[in-house]
Amino acid sequence: MTTYNQLAGYRVNYLSTDPTLNSGNEGQVWYNSTSGTLKSLVQIKTWNAGGNMTTARGDLSSAGNGTQTAGLGFGGYTPGSGNRNSTEEYSGFTWSNGGNLTTARRNLGGAGTQTSGLAFGGITGTTVTATEEYDGSTWTAGGNMGTARFQIMGCGTQTAGLGIGGATYPPTTKTALTEEYDGSAWTAGGSLSSVRVLSGSAGIQTAGLVFGGNSVSDNSNATEAYNGTSWTTKANLNTGRRTLAGAGTQTVAIGFGGSTGSVTAATEEYDGTTWINSTNLTTARNTLAGSGTRAAALAFGGYTAPGAAQSATEEFNSTIFSPATGAWASGGNLGTATRMLAGAGTQTEALGFGGVTATIIVATTQEYDGSTWGPGGNMASARRNLGGAGTQTAGLAFGGLNPTPTALNATEEYNGTSWGPGGNLGTTRGSLAGAGTQTAGLAFGGGPAPEKNATEEYDGSVWTGGGNLGTARQNLAGCGTQTSALAFGGIVSTTVQSATEEYDGSTWTAGGSLNTARRYLGGCGTQTAGLAFGGGPPATAGTEQYDGTSWISAPNMGTARYGMGSAGTLTAGLAFGGELGPALSVATEEWSGPQTTATASTLTTS
Secondary structure (H helix, E strand, C coil), X not given: CCCHHHHHCCCCEEECCCCCCCHHHCCCEEEECCCCEEEECEEEEEEXXXXXXXXXXXXXXXXXCCECCEEEEECCEECCCEEXXXXXXXXXXXXXXXXXXXXXXXXXXXXXXXXXXXXXXXXXXXECCCEEEECCCCEXXXXXXXXXXXXXXXXXXXXXXXXXXXXXXXXXXXXXXXXXXXXXXXXXXXCCCCCCECXXXXXXXXXXXXXXXXXXXXXXXXXXXXXXXXXXXXXXXXXXXXXXEEEECCCCEEEECCECCCECCCEEEECCCCEEXXXXXXXXXXXXXXXXXXXXXXXXXXXXXXXXXXXXXXXXXXXXEXXXXXXXXXXXXXXXXXXXXXXXXXXXXXXXXXXXXXXXXXXXXXXXXXXXXXXXXXXXXXXXXXXXXXXXXXXXXXXXXXXXXXXXXXXXXXXXCCEEECCCCCCCCECCEEEECCCCEEEXXXXXXXXXXXXXXXXXXXXXXXCCCCCCCECCEEEEECCEEEEECCEECCEECCCEEEECCCCEEECCCCCCCCCCCEEEEXXXXXXXXXXXCCCECCEXXXXXXXXXXXXXXXXXXXXXXXXXXXXXXXXXXXXXXXXXXXXXXXXXXXXXXXXXXXXXXX
């Protein structure tokens, strides 16, 4: 039999305890002598869709020290509209308009953060020296650069910025100049080793990084690092290119997109010594902007082809984890095949209610005891695509559609035998999600279009307004409690969502995106231990688990489907009914046994 050291060329480490589970041990295999198991650690890296910019544009700049959930984009060029002065702020979900630049321009440099940004240089028709400072709402004049130039790179902060390379115009003459900004004036810094424009950049004024671009050769792969005085040559990019973007620090950076002669989606990661190829952008593009860190970067704008300006945003996430364990097993079938129903309760005491059987919208309720479904009391209002929360003996049903697409606001409460009326929702809607209990419920999102972002909190008699979702959407899933909820997936217009949001009882904030965007999915668990499964159309069996930061792939369901009911927890979940496309399902599946922390995975041996 072939052994690991024959395949990999190394002997397996023999350890009494697992090593530190971080990127330094990613990809390693070892034997834990205490547990008697062979283990490994892996890392997942993905680009996922974020909210589109309000204004499609390329040749824009960004506050490079901003984060994935607090980005800033400004300036640029839109074919047919010319140079832009508009500024946009990213929340982790959506872009909103900020204060306009005083000088509309493109190919400018940028630095700082969303509330303390810096814009400098660029071109309006001729190159400019103008510098502007942003306070989170308004741009004001700063000190002019010593040399007017465009296609310039930037990094650092508003009070310690770095302007790198670029070209003067007319005529176009590339430079190796570096200038340092102290919050009021620019002074000369050390020159680059060679002239350079349209490069990627990262870092701060005393530890800057520049890579790629257009230099003496058309598409450079050269990297240089700045120590506050001089530039030093570092390892080359694997793919020489220009018009790329970057994020991170001098020793932990990421570069993405650009042009090699044609647009590229190539992404590379830098550790201070070496560039390694990483997961490609979903959309290949050049002259885009970026911000964030190597582990959580943001890419936005750019061109996919000459004249084709983009509004698309992508979020990069790099997560150390071990593959999720656990499994789906068959449970007892529903009495009636049903889709677009709601669920509540636990794996052994669940409630399924409403939905559609064939073409009939129903008010029926079914109760599960861990092995068998039996009939419960009917709701007063037949409905589909409704929200659910609570337990088998204290359930909550709210909203829904009947007839489609007419939305309802009615709430009903279940006592284990029969349904009684509750307080009406303030926002009439269906295709919404729910969380919490009968006396502390939560309703969020919904439709029909235009999608809703409203959140409402229930106290057992009355619904009151809560904080709005960052992304208005319908056909999403939810789990958790009224003060610690999770919303994920869904659809906005025709765009299926991967976005996750976390609720603290008053405000929704961005969480880690699903690896697979999906709608009509099921969900259960808590804000820090969630489970997402199914979705479509087309129907999927994909399952993911959430640890409060990121989603990781887990074993698939036995039956691919969407529009199912769900209940339970991350360690004991339940999926029932749904649509196979076009047939309906009576199948119930029980999920059990996942790991909930980033521990090493156990490998099967023979």
